Amino acid sequence: MKNFISAHDVKDIDGLVQSALAYKADPFKDKTLGTNKRIGMLFLNPSMRTRLSTQIAAQNLGAEPIVFNVDKEGWALEFEEEAIMSGNKVEHVKDAAPIMGNYFDILCIRTFPSLKNKEEDYSELYINQFIRYSGIPVVSLESGTLHPLQSFTDIITINEVMKGGVAAGRRPKIVLTWAPHVKALPQAVPNSFAQWVNAWGKADFVITHPEDYDLDPKFTTGATITHDQDAALKDADFVYVKNWSTYNDYGKIYTNDPEWMMTNDKLKPTNNAKVMHCLPVRRNVELSDEILDGPNSVVTQEASNRVWAAQAVLAELLRNKK
Numbered sequence: 199m200k201n202f203i204s205a206h207d208v209k210d211i212d213g214l215v216q217s218a219l220a221y222k223a224d225p226f227k228d229k230t231l232g233t234n235k236r237i238g239m240l241f242l243n244p245s246m247r248t249r250l251s252t253q254i255a256a257q258n259l260g261a262e263p264i265v266f267n268v269d270k271e272g273w274a275l276e277f278e279e280e281a282i283m284s285g286n287k288v289e290h291v292k293d294a295a296p297i298m299g300n301y302f303d304i305l306c307i308r309t310f311p312s313l314k315n316k317e318e319d320y321s322e323l324y325i326n327q328f329i330r331y332s333g334i335p336v337v338s339l340e341s342g343t344l345h346p347l348q349s350f351t352d353i354i355t356i357n358e359v360m361k362g363g364v365a366a367g368r369r370p371k372i373v374l375t376w377a378p379h380v381k382a383l384p385q386a387v388p389n390s391f392a393q394w395v396n397a398w399g400k401a402d403f404v405i406t407h408p409e410d411y412d413l414d415p416k417f418t419t420g421a422t423i424t425h426d427q428d429a430a431l432k433d434a435d436f437v438y439v440k441n442w443s444t445y446n447d448y449g450k451i452y453t454n455d456p457e458w459m460m461t462n463d464k465l466k467p468t469n470n471a472k473v474m475h476c477l478p479v480r481r482n483v484e485l486s487d488e489i490l491d492g493p494n495s496v497v498t499q500e501a502s503n504r505v506w507a508a509q510a511v512l513a514e515l516l517r518n519k520k
């Protein structure tokens with residue numbers, strides 16, 4: 199693995215899951231792997247889970263994480279090639295990134311999409327420019343179109359829950375369902391979840407959403423897609439709940455129909471499904487209190503597993519550098 203930007207950077211997803219679960223069982227077993235190594239963590243957007251779990255993961259490996267909130271504390275960065283920098287952008291990424299490449303051994307970056315310009319967001323300009331100019335491995339902490347550490351965590355959690363009885367010994371049915379939200383949100387989490395479930399290849403995968411909420415088929419091809427949420431949920435083992443804004447007519451909210459909110463009633467036709475969400479979640483808009491506070495929710499387990507996902511990824515990149 200050179201960088202960790204998408205599922206396609208991972209040759210053996212099951213092997214990486216086993217590595218993460220081994221760190222969960224024994225967090226400090228590689229506590230000297232990162233000795234004298236620095237992990238730069240650049241945030242161009244807010245975060246709670248990703249920021250804390252990745253710092254803990256780096257420290258468990260003996261590495262030093264250094265957080266830089268570029269959005270609040272840094273110079274405004276220009277990413278376009280040949281830009282005439284007469285506006286409010288102060289420093290070009292081609293000047294800043296090589297310096298970070300000298301300061302750090304691995305660079306982790308969070309950038310959100312604008313949701314205004316689909317071509318620009320889906321070109322992943324920001325993260326690709328850091329890969330191009332930093333000269334060190336780059337880890338996505340969520341980019342314009344993907345959230346690979348979240349999706350890897352989701353696959354870890356599904357594996358863990360299956361071992362505990364849900365769908366043990368058979369292909370699970372996983373349903374990704376759209377949910378209402380008050381804001382237009384990126385497609386990164388559902389794109390990424392679809393990409394990872396498809397790449398993992400060990401589930402019957404269904405995506406359900408209202409009309410005109412289709413995601414980019416480059417991520418969803420392989421899944422069954424339906425607008426009938428009730429039919430989709432039948433016999434589901436896992437229900438992944440997430441809002442996203444429209445992809446085709448980019449970044450819009452077409453509906454906020456509360457009928458799409460996940461409730462215990464909606465779970466009745468499932469196989470007592472475990473319910474997942476990447477968090478943060480809008481309670482009683484996306485997911486009801488009764489689910490989040492009840493026995494079907496695995497959201498805390500899922501978020502806690504972010505540490506082991508990040509640790510497995512950082513460990514592999516650190517080993518590659520040795």
Ligand code: CP
Nearest residue numbers: 245246247248476477
């Ligand atoms: N799920 C997730 O990435 O959470 P944060 O935005 O808090 O990091």
